Amino acid sequence: MxxxxxxxxxxxxxxxxxxxxxxxxxxxxxxxxxxxxxxxxxxxxxxxxxxxxxxxxxxxxxxxxxxxxxxxxxxxxxxxxxxxxxxxxxxxxxxxxxxxxxxxxxxxxxxxxxxxxxxxxxxRQVEQQDQVRYESLFIEDGAPYPFPMFLLKPENIGDLTRLRKFIEQFDFYYDPLVFSLSDRIALVFKHDYRDPMALSQRFLREWSLVADTPLAVVVHEQKQEVSLHQAYVKLRKGMEITFFTGYNQVLDVETVREWRVIDPFLTMEDQRKWVYMLEEGKGKEIKTWLYEEFFALEPPYPEPGLLRTRLTSILAQVRRFMDRNGIENQEMETYYKTIFDKILYSPVLYRIVQDMFLFINHLVQVRTFSSIGKTSAIERAVSYMEEQFADAGLTLTNVAMYVELSPSYLSHLLSKNYQRSFREILLSIRLQKAKEMLRFSDESIQNIAWATGFNNANYFSRVFKMHTGQAPRIYRHSD
Structure with missing residues (x-):
């Protein structure tokens, strides 16, 4: 008292x-x-x-x-x-x-x-606690439940076990009932809390300190008593908002609005636009279309299932493009199925769209280089590596952007034509430049290391000896 x-x-x-x-x-x-x-x-x-x-x-x-x-x-x-x-x-x-x-x-x-x-x-609390079962989440019993309920969902389903252990260790003040589901966990509290949102935010903060997996928490405060089944239905709908906004956040079901109705299928004008962009290899236009269509969405959002349908409608246009241009190898089929699965099951919209654009851009490049040949792109890539070898941060992605290819496709072309990986080719260029500087300049080993893309002189010396059989100083003075 x-x-x-x-x-x-x-x-x-x-x-x-x-x-x-x-x-x-x-x-x-x-x-x-x-x-x-x-x-x-x-x-x-x-x-x-x-x-x-x-x-x-x-x-x-x-x-x-x-x-x-x-x-x-x-x-x-x-x-x-x-x-x-x-x-x-x-x-x-x-x-x-x-x-x-x-x-x-x-x-x-x-x-x-x-x-x-x-x-x-x-x-009443004891009676209600005795009545709370898994079935209460899925079957309407009409009995109002007065206490809060949380729904937790990690972006990676493989972290459910870790999340359950974290729940056991977390200080809720009053331990909730824990219901493990296929891809999420429901927490049903047996006592009232003055501020359930603050409790859920503290839970998310402490989870982020021990785990690197994004987590979403949806809160039903029971300001107006509804049954557990009704609360769970609202929580599931609230969790679907993460499809648009991502994870690492706490959502209040009271802020969730009804879905906006859209036509999930492409119009005839959209279809003609896609045929033009694909056939003409308009990668920038494709990217702009996808980003404007899917990254500018605001509440009330369309129902996620309809958006997935719209994405598969776009993918159908991509499949027709592949068929028309004879792109039928096993690598492309595997890539296509991967994107199809991501559209159906990936939990966050912006990642689906990014992966989809990379796939489409890759297809356009494959068709382009099937027509004009791949040699010029490979030669430009190697020339660029020879120009930029001193940049210690030079990566496959940098070179791929320069020659306007996807990193995976450029890596494939380099391996196929030179029987060496990107790293092996770049290292070979750097070591050749280092040999020239050792022979024809008085620069220190440290300066030569920096000038050939090595951040550390000791590491440069080890790599140089591993590939030439001599330390840099010995090589410099040898015949």
Whole structure:
């Protein structure tokens, strides 16, 4: 129980009264100022609150009211039995309003009523806890459930086991019931919380400290009591928002809006546009079309299933392009099936679109180089490596962007034509340049290492000796 009154004598009187009549109250905390009252509410969740209304300044009323636990039984005290005080008491849904000077029989009756209501609430909690089963999530039983519920979903389904272990170790204050599902976990709480959103945000912060897997949390606060099945349906819908916004966030089901209706299929004009872009190899236009179509979406969002259908409609145009141009090797078939599976099952829209563009761009390049040959691109790639070998950060992706090929396709071409990987070719160029500098310059080993793309002279020396059989200093002075 928490007693809040500016009059310390009044507080002591209530404490004495409780001890005299052996009320079923085990712990009593007190506060004689508004700041102490709020601090106590933050640190504990009292079952009974006895508060002086005059302590609450009018501009603080709404804030203080939000701190009082929803399940608490509230008694209010006032020395001003006015209409305003009565309205404040009604807002708090109090058990009783005591007018000062306090009447012992009235205080006794009020505390007894509060204890009886708490007993009924506890009995109801036990009864509801006994009724909570997996089936309650999927079958409507019509029984309102008064407590919060969370739905957790890691982006990587392989992290479910790790998430379950984290839940066991996390301090919820009151342990929830844990229901493991195929790709997510539902937490059904058996007690009320003043701020379920703050609890879920703390959970996500602590998860991010121990795991590198994105996690989404959807919260149903039960501000309006609905059945567990109804809450679970709303949570599942809330979780679908992550398809558009990604993971690593907490979502409140109250903010989820109805899906926007769209036509998932391409119009005739869209189909003609895609035929033109694919046949003409308009990679930049394809990228712009995809990004404008799928990255500019705002609430209310289309139903995710319809968007997946729209993406498969685009992929059907890509399949026709492949058939028309005879792109039928095993590598392309495997790539195509990978993209098709991502459209159906990948959890985040922007990743699907990015992977889809890379595939389409790769196809366009394959068709282009089937027509004009691949030699010029390979030669340009090697020439670029010979020009930029001093850049320690030079990567396959950099070179691929320069010659306008996908990294995987450029790697394939280099291996096929030179029987060496990109790294092996680049290293060979760097070592050849290093040999020339060792022979024909007085530069230090350190400077030669930096000038040929090595950040560390010791590493350069080890690599040089491994491939030439001599350390750089010995090589410099050999015949």
């Amino acid at each position: 928490l007693i809040a009154d500016r009059d310390k004598e009044e507080i002591r009187g209530i404490q004495w009264f409780i001890s005299k009549y052996s009320m079923p109250i085990t712990t009593i905390q007190t506060a004689d100022s508004l700041s102490d009252f709020v601090a106590e509410l933050e640190n504990m969740s009292p079952d009974i609150v006895c508060m002086e209304l005059e302590m609450m300044a009018s501009d603080k009323w709404e804030v203080v009211k939000s701190y009082i636990p929803r399940a608490a039984q509230v008694m209010a005290m006032t020395a001003e039995p006015t209409f305003e005080r009565a309205m404040q008491a009604l807002e708090l849904q109090i058990v009783d309003l005591w007018v000062k000077p306090l009447s012992p029989p009235r205080v006794k009756r009020g505390l007894q009523q509060a204890a009886e209501k708490l007993s009924l609430v506890n009995d």
